[in-house]
Amino acid sequence: MSDPILTLKNVYTDIAQYHILQGVDLEVPRGEVTMLLGRNGVGKTTTLKTIMGQWTAKSGEILYNGQEMKRLPVSARARAGIGFVPEDMGIFSDLTVEENMLLGASSGPLDPKRKEWLLGAFPALGTFWNSEAGNLSGGQKQMLSIARAMAEDRELYLIDEPTKGLAPAIIATMANALRELKAQGRSILLVEQNFSVARALGDSAVVMDDGSVIWTGAMAELAENKDLQENLMGLSMEAH
Amino acid sequence: MSAAPDHRPTFADVSLAERLDKAMPFLLIPILVVLGFFAIGAPSSWLTLTVSGLAMGMMIFIMASGLTLVFGLMDVINFGHGAFVSVGAFVGVSVLIAFGDWTGATSLLLNMSAVFLAVVAAMTVTGALGWVFERVIVKPVYGAHLKQILVTVGGLIVIEQLIHVIWGPDEIFINRPEMLKGAITFAGAAMEKYRLLAVGVGAVLFIVMRMILRRTKIGLIVRAGVENGPMVEALGYRLRMVFVGVFIAGSALAGLGGVMWGLYQEVITAGMGERMMVLVFIVAIIGGLGSVEGAFIGALLVGLLQNYVAFLEPKLALVSNIALMTAILMWRPQGMLPVVKAK
Numbered sequence: 001m002s003d004p005i006l007t008l009k010n011v012y013t014d015i016a017q018y019h020i021l022q023g024v025d026l027e028v029p030r031g032e033v034t035m036l037l038g039r040n041g042v043g044k045t046t047t048l049k050t051i052m053g054q055w056t057a058k059s060g061e062i063l064y065n066g067q068e069m070k071r072l073p074v075s076a077r078a079r080a081g082i083g084f085v086p087e088d089m090g091i092f093s094d095l096t097v098e099e100n101m102l103l104g105a106s107s108g109p110l111d112p113k114r115k116e117w118l119l120g121a122f123p124a125l126g127t128f129w130n131s132e133a134g135n136l137s138g139g140q141k142q143m144l145s146i147a148r149a150m151a152e153d154r155e156l157y158l159i160d161e162p163t164k165g166l167a168p169a170i171i172a173t174m175a176n177a178l179r180e181l182k183a184q185g186r187s188i189l190l191v192e193q194n195f196s197v198a199r200a201l202g203d204s205a206v207v208m209d210d211g212s213v214i215w216t217g218a219m220a221e222l223a224e225n226k227d228l229q230e231n232l233m234g235l236s237m238e239a240h
Numbered sequence: 241m242s243a244a245p246d247h248r249p250t251f252a253d254v255s256l257a258e259r260l261d262k263a264m265p266f267l268l269i270p271i272l273v274v275l276g277f278f279a280i281g282a283p284s285s286w287l288t289l290t291v292s293g294l295a296m297g298m299m300i301f302i303m304a305s306g307l308t309l310v311f312g313l314m315d316v317i318n319f320g321h322g323a324f325v326s327v328g329a330f331v332g333v334s335v336l337i338a339f340g341d342w343t344g345a346t347s348l349l350l351n352m353s354a355v356f357l358a359v360v361a362a363m364t365v366t367g368a369l370g371w372v373f374e375r376v377i378v379k380p381v382y383g384a385h386l387k388q389i390l391v392t393v394g395g396l397i398v399i400e401q402l403i404h405v406i407w408g409p410d411e412i413f414i415n416r417p418e419m420l421k422g423a424i425t426f427a428g429a430a431m432e433k434y435r436l437l438a439v440g441v442g443a444v445l446f447i448v449m450r451m452i453l454r455r456t457k458i459g460l461i462v463r464a465g466v467e468n469g470p471m472v473e474a475l476g477y478r479l480r481m482v483f484v485g486v487f488i489a490g491s492a493l494a495g496l497g498g499v500m501w502g503l504y505q506e507v508i509t510a511g512m513g514e515r516m517m518v519l520v521f522i523v524a525i526i527g528g529l530g531s532v533e534g535a536f537i538g539a540l541l542v543g544l545l546q547n548y549v550a551f552l553e554p555k556l557a558l559v560s561n562i563a564l565m566t567a568i569l570m571w572r573p574q575g576m577l578p579v580v581k582a583k
Contacts, residue, residue: 052474078476090471092464094579102457103464106476148475 005030005156005187006051011060013043013050020046022211023060028156033178033188035198035219038208039233044191045087047208048158051189052084053077064156078106083149087160087191091141093134097125100133100144104151111152118147121177139170146177156187163194175200199223207232265576269540276548287429289547295435297543298442299504303497303516304523304535305449306490312466312530312579314483316378317385320392321494321520323373323399324366325513328495329502330407332362333414343417351417355503362499363492369399370491374484396514403510411509414502438500445493446536453532462486466530466579522561526568528575537576538568 004027013021020043028034036044049055051062053074062070069077078084092100101118102110119126122143128136133144142162149157159178163171175197178188182201192198198205202219215222215232222228260267273290280286307321335358336343342354377395381387415421416434423430453459465472465479473479494513501516502508523542527534542561550557568576 054470054474073478074470074473075476075478078474084474086471086474090468090474092467092471094467095460095464099460099464103460103472103475103477152476 003030004028005065006189007061007063008047008051009061009063011047011050011062012058013046013055014058015046015055020055020211021050021057024050024208024211024213026206026213026216028187028189029204030187031182031185032203033182033190033201035202035205036189036191036208037198037205037222037233042208043211044208045160046211048084048160048189048191049086051077051158052082081155083152083154083157085145085149085157085159085162087164089141089145091133091136091145093132095133096130097128097133097136097144098130100148101125101151104148106152114151114153117180118150121180122147122173139166142166143170143174146174150177150181154186156189157181158189160191161193162190163192163197171197195223209233265534265537268576269537269544272541272544272548276544279548279552284427284429285551287427288431289551290544291429291431291435291439293544293547294540295432295438295442295504295543296547297540298438298445299497299500300516300519300523300542301442301536301539302445302500303494304520304527304539305445305532306486306493307520308524308527308530308535309462309466309486309532310483310490311524313462313469313479313486314382315385316382317388318378318392319389319517320373320377320395320399321490322513322515322517323396324370324491324494325498325501325516326403326508326510327369327399327513328362328366328498329508329512330403330412330498330510331365331495332358332499333412333502333508334407335361336414336417343415346418348419351419354417355420355499359496359499362495366495366498367488367492370488370494371484373491374487378487400510400514407510409510411507413507416503416506420503434503438504441500445496446532449532458482458485463579519561522565526565526575528572528578530579531575531577534575534577534579 006028008024008026011021011024012019024043024047026034026036026047036047038044046055050057053069053072057070060070061068064077064080064082069080072080092103095103101115105111124140125144125147128140133141136144146159146162149159162174162178166174171194178190178201182188188201190198190201192201199219205215205217205219205222206213207215207222209232215228222232276290277283277286280289303321303325307318310316310318310321336354339354339357342350345351373395377391378388381391420434420437423432424436425431453463461472461477461479461482465477465482469479498508498513501512505512519542523535523538526541527536527538541564545560545564546557549560572578
């Protein structure tokens with residue numbers, strides 16, 4: 001396993017009176033796609049939001065490139081090189097697709113070459129470039145959310161269920177874009193329920209249950225072992 | 241896994257009814273102006289009242305624009321906003337009195353220079369005061385509306401009392417600069433010079449604000465922050481800094497509004513900002529919380545309606561704006577051009 005870009009050590013997060021994360025330990029190897037798996041409600045989204053700083057970790061360590069960042073505000077974590085695609089996509093509905101993309105490039109103007117690459121990966125965004133983002137379909141919004149996170153080169157991407165509710169063709173577009181990102185040496189921590197996407201993209205997998213990590217290993221090992229899948233997640237991933 | 245097929249969507253024709261529904265808030269002003277023309281009958285009176293209404297509306301807009309952005313961006317209800325109007329008026333008038341020779345001269349250049357200095361001083365002081373107000377009073381109560389109301393009303397009272405301490409308890413009567421006194425006549429209608437100036441200042445300010453919000457990165461961040469602040473931060477922007485900047489700018493604009501309103505009324509009091517807050521809140525609510533365009537339309541509607549009704553049926557003038565707010569909220573419960581949903 002290569003040098004981890006992100007390490008969580010014994011992270012606890014409470015939301016109101018609920019203990020959501022109860023000692024999460026995980027590593028995201030540099031330049032790899034790490035799948036964060038588990039049943040609904042086990043703390044996957046909270047893990048991403050805790051890494052991003054939208055929820056505050058009560059205790060534990062969050063090391064990004066070896067630096068503790070638990071006390072950093074959300075914006076500082078983003079500027080340190082973390083891109084975030086939340087489950088609800090976080091699209092600015094009243095702004096155009098172009099304006100959403102411009103905001104994605106937080107440290108300067110949108111690089112023309114990067115824009116060209118992104119519009120090549122997500123052609124629908126070019127079609128609706130000047131339209132209000134609120135008028136896009138669910139799939140197009142999801143594409144915009146991912147493209148916006150990629151509008152600036154970042155080292156690590158936290159992506160929460162990008163294929164939820166999408167048609168297979170759009171899922172394929174999305175997967176291709178993530179594959180390209182990985183080919184550029186970027187690291188991805190991806191929450192994903194779609195088994196074929198998880199198997200196609202994932203290098204390693206982290207399985208959570210009841211707010212903590214219960215298994216870590218190679219994605220291929222998990223994908224091939226139905227008994228392990230049923231033990232860890234209550235059912236075979238093929239059933240998804 | 242294959243790539244998604246390229247698709248070439250066709251765009252549906254938007255029906256006239258849909259276009260009208262979207263444009264209706266913008267059409268309300270010309271509709272009201274035309275209705276006013278037929279209701280008043282005499283073109284000269286109508287023209288005078290329209291200019292007066294537009295001037296009043298522009299000044300209300302200047303005061304309301306900062307408030308609506310602050311509400312939209314950080315969900316802060318600032319009842320202390322009126323204090324900046326009062327402080328701006330007192331600082332501005334103090335400068336005008338100090339430059340009495342300039343305001344008394346029959347030179348437009350000297351007159352406008354004095355007004356310019358008064359505006360700069362008022363905006364600087366209220367901007368700085370806004371910064372202190374945000375740090376000391378507003379910052380500790382983010383996310384708590386009831387506390388915001390209580391503590392900002394408290395701040396308003398303290399600042400009003402400080403005005404009494406510094407400038408005394410009495411109202412101050414002021415004269416407009418010489419060249420801004422009187423009226424010009426056009427098509428038989430008398431239009432006060434100062435009201436025309438107010439219309440011009442308000443229109444320029446609206447255009448500048450719109451350009452900043454629509455054409456600049458900081459404007460983009462503000463608009464996005466009004467809609468989804470946490471996501472703006474997750475993209476790497478320090479929204480807190482942006483908010484402080486907007487709060488300072490909003491306070492400075494309230495100060496500008498105070499100077500202009502003071503010269504309009506030709507008398508200033510410590511409570512003048514507090515009294516204006518009723519109209520300012522009506523404008524922010526009917527315009528749609530967080531919307532500068534909505535506040536602009538709302539302010540002009542309020543100004544025009546109040547002037548027309550005061551001429552046609554003076555007893556109804558006071559209730560006309562409440563009636564307008566009720567009608568608009570029945571039509572569009574979130575206001576005309578809402579950016580954030582009212583909770």
